Amino acid sequence: MLAEIITIGDEILIGQIVDTNSAYISKELNKVGVKVYQITSVQDDRKHILQAFEDAKKHADLVIITGGLGPTKDDVTKQTFCDFFGDTLVEDPAVIDNVKELFKKYQLNKPLPANFRQAMVPSKATILMNQYGTAPGMWMDMDEVVFVSLPGVPYEMKHLLQEEVLPRVIKRFNRPHIYHKTLITYGLGESAIAERIADWENELPEDIKLAYLPSLGKVRLRLSATGKDKKALEKSVDSQMEILEEMLSDIAVGFEGETSIAELIGKILTEKGMTYSVAESCTGGRIASEITQYAGASSAFMGGIIPYDTGLKTKILGVPKNIIEQYNVVSIPVAEEMAKRCCKLFESDYSIATTGIAGPTKGDGEDEVGTVCIAIGTPNGVVSEKFSFGNDRYRVIEKAANKALEMLLKEISKN
Amino acid sequence: MLAEIITIGDEILIGQIVDTNSAYISKELNKVGVKVYQITSVQDDRKHILQAFEDAKKHADLVIITGGLGPTKDDVTKQTFCDFFGDTLVEDPAVIDNVKELFKKYQLNKPLPANFRQAMVPSKATILMNQYGTAPGMWMDMDEVVFVSLPGVPYEMKHLLQEEVLPRVIKRFNRPHIYHKTLITYGLGESAIAERIADWENELPEDIKLAYLPSLGKVRLRLSATGKDKKALEKSVDSQMEILEEMLSDIAVGFEGETSIAELIGKILTEKGMTYSVAESCTGGRIASEITQYAGASSAFMGGIIPYDTGLKTKILGVPKNIIEQYNVVSIPVAEEMAKRCCKLFESDYSIATTGIAGPTKGDGEDEVGTVCIAIGTPNGVVSEKFSFGNDRYRVIEKAANKALEMLLKEISKN
Known part of the structure; x- marks a missing residue:
């Protein structure tokens, strides 16, 4: 209908x-x-x-x-x-x-x-x-x-x-069942994905529809089907999705669902009885805001610090001044120090730290607008990565926040 | 066209x-x-x-x-x-x-x-x-x-x-001019406003259209007109808007424009050479995220702290434990302490502090879901107010963030 x-x-x-x-x-x-x-x-x-x-x-x-x-x-x-x-x-x-x-x-x-x-x-x-x-x-x-x-x-x-x-x-109304399942991928363009899965796509049963949804560095692949038999429908889509996930295992990061990545992190950590915190410079509260939007956030989320002004990274977080001077405030060593010290300050098991240049103007250093360093503090040390997210301020913040949550999810899913 | x-x-x-x-x-x-x-x-x-x-x-x-x-x-x-x-x-x-x-x-x-x-x-x-x-x-x-x-x-x-x-x-294309101007009001319902301005509304020139846009405690009133003569158009709408603003002076908070309230605060403080910071508990980073979305935020915004866990309000911000115990964590005295200490920690002239129960479950205290205390730290002391924002988590956070920015704007506009 x-x-x-x-x-x-x-x-x-x-x-x-x-x-x-x-x-x-x-x-x-x-x-x-x-x-x-x-x-x-x-x-x-x-x-x-x-x-x-x-x-x-x-x-x-x-x-x-x-x-x-x-x-x-x-x-x-x-x-x-x-x-x-x-x-x-x-x-x-x-x-x-x-x-x-x-x-x-x-x-x-x-x-x-x-x-x-x-x-x-x-x-x-x-x-x-x-x-x-x-x-x-x-x-x-x-x-x-x-x-x-x-x-x-x-x-x-x-x-x-x-x-x-x-x-x-x-x-x-008499209604059929409608079933969608969406795979989220990062790191490969729409055309490249289409080429890789072309044979499978051509062989897809007529009643299953594939859609490509590209956005900000990720491509979501949705399979949809409509029918009377709910179980058969789900089984048929799920089995195709398994094949698709296998073909794209290097770029697939999970399925889209009712649960956002921030909510998922909260749930996993709550189950483990562990906690996390954030130290956000260039993302300016965006990550904390994502996290606290969901009910129950307080059971794993200890809190956050937004040391927007460079001096505050030293004063409140305790990042040594000489590290900032030696490496520049947007650097892997500073992000890593922030992540470590964030865990300490908030007494949390995990942490997210971001430092970067959201733009539109360049900061004091030599890096281009869009450069962001993200570090994840874990009980076993710190992991970090440097990114280049383009020159649109809003997108830089959004991409950095998404990527940071994704990196944390990867870490907490390890054990 | x-x-x-x-x-x-x-x-x-x-x-x-x-x-x-x-x-x-x-x-x-x-x-x-x-x-x-x-x-x-x-x-x-x-x-x-x-x-x-x-x-x-x-x-x-x-x-x-x-x-x-x-x-x-x-x-x-x-x-x-x-x-x-x-x-x-x-x-x-x-x-x-x-x-x-x-x-x-x-x-x-x-x-x-x-x-x-x-x-x-x-x-x-x-x-x-x-x-x-x-x-x-x-x-x-x-x-x-x-x-x-x-x-x-x-x-x-x-x-x-x-x-x-x-x-x-x-x-x-040959195009006329279209002009909209929107007054933002807080604190009175759509019907009550309509009753108050009924005589004026009935006398509005035919070519000026009034629209009511209610949302989350605020009502926006938009005047629109279309015509060939840009100057005459703007003059006619502006003069009606002046009358409207006068009639609603007790509830009008400003005009909607390209500039959001967070951006406006940043501009005013930058001009004054003054700074601000935030201490967000129940709003969880939402206010900081609003603030840092706009280019140039860093010239007035020092940073923020999100002491989500109650103990952190004492540990990082330094809110005396006995005040929290005596008055409860969601209280005017705690909000005021947070605001004062936020100014000190971030060495800022102004600050925003929020503490409340976003829900859906009640906190430790006796207050209902939706209770939020907001305090604004200023160079001349602290102002504060207690609110009740309903029982929808997302709305509580949004309303509290809006109200807090509005309170700060009022304070910085005083001198």
Whole structure:
């Protein structure tokens, strides 16, 4: 079965926000066997919205709409949604109660007339109560196609999707299984990989699709299949993936999953009862921020130091001044000292240290923008490597952070 | 004039990646007076792509396409693009040279046949040479509508857009001016703001559009206008914005611009010849990461400490143990001590300190998930505040980081 996603809002079309809702919804729909045919972003404009609804109806069994449900008059979605089905707006007492409760819960002043306007809903729609905001979701099942309208605020949308929409989708539609598995590789370009695996790719069963996803030095290879028999599907993709992994064993670093590399490191170290810390110069907190984004980080992560100013590498971390003077602040010896001393300062088993030139201007030394030295402190000593990550500041930070986490993962996976 | 953006790739429709290209392109087009009518994401499928091209042609003067130009066989865009115009693919020697040069520059092995396939381009297209990748962009000007195809890798797309596409768009099309100005407010809901400014909103000139953009405790109010006379346009929007800002002076914190709050802080402090540092517990490096994302951060930012483990707040920062025991680690006194000692440790004029419970599980103390204490160290003492940011870990971290930067900005703007 096919779905379409329509996101409504001028803020998307003028580039004021990035539409993250669509990716989230697509991923969640895929998990329950719903394929997304198209994603369309349209303006807060009645005619345009109606056109998008008409177009979507041609292909899709399920249309999910986000945005345009605010209490203020720049939002036209609800009335348009109602009109599309020839329905009328009626007041829903349950939504009024919900608005009152929300205002009480968050200790706000009394709800305003505009807030109560949220309770005007299409008479034929099933109302999806929003526990995190005043705009309810709406489920309209007419003429064989289901239209669902959700608020655009991401966390409100996510809760409604999980708690109200997906259970109804599972009940309402007959769905196949969709299965994706993605291998992550580093160090070889898309074409070179394609050449190496050409024979295997040509022999792939028709129902398994291969996709190449190149980005920042890595290429991800995704195998996808759709079918009724979940077990057979997974078995067939998994066995092809095994062959692929074997062919690319020198460049494969693992599979993409729900678990990010930072989360995986946290889990492995927690299981081992070991700890880690970070000393970030050029990555400026990016690695720590990645690590602490995941629940449970505190069980293995001791903390970090960002000695951005060169003098602080000596003052707080204790890197000997003469090493910095002799080798330059962006150097393997300095990175290694940072990693060792980071373990000591934070009393951790492992550490990550970065020092480099994120750019756009060169530092004091002779190295080019993009030069980054990374060292990993381990209970058995330090490993380190020097990299050249190009001249785009944002990319240098991102690549260095990814590479550092990858190096740590490799070390903790050794024993 | 109107543009449409079409992004091609199954990875978007299965939610494997978030489409950030569209927001970037929309923003850049807006700057040169091009309005984006619609953004459409479609599959790597010939029929679907052709349909999207047909639909886009109905509305748009300019269609920008990203993605699907890789050297491997899962990408069908180039052939489809060529067929849509009834054109044929021919080999372009300049692209071959470019591929060879790129391989030389990045010290890669010899280009493969697949790489040279990138040099097969539609005979009638103007080729936009890609300095950062092997897939060239293509500009096709036929039947009054211009179609531009760009690679999907964001940094390749960005360079091509800036260096090759926008200059041609400016030359080819007659464009009006588009002007947006956005006021950022904290502390009042969308409905309450709407009620307060209702009279003014009703009297707004027809050609100025107001939009409400609520997110995570803040509401942004955007005024937009389009017209031929750039100066008159800006004057009219600016004067309305002045009135709006006056009406909302108690909740307005500034305007949204190219400069983020972290960047603004860096600029102000650099001008003053002053410095700052951070001590982040619950925000785990997020604030430092925001700060160091911008070029030139190092001129005012000394560095940071992430004493994630409670003991480290005493060991490295020197927060007295008895204060932690007496008041609990998530408390105003601890946050204030952290801020003071952060200034001392990093020898900085200002500091930010955060301590809180990001969740999902409660810490040792009695406070609920989402409780965060933030303190700002200044040359004249410390200011602090306790917040309750809800129970979603990611949101708690984001809200705390935003609020902390906002508090610092307020302090440094005082003198």
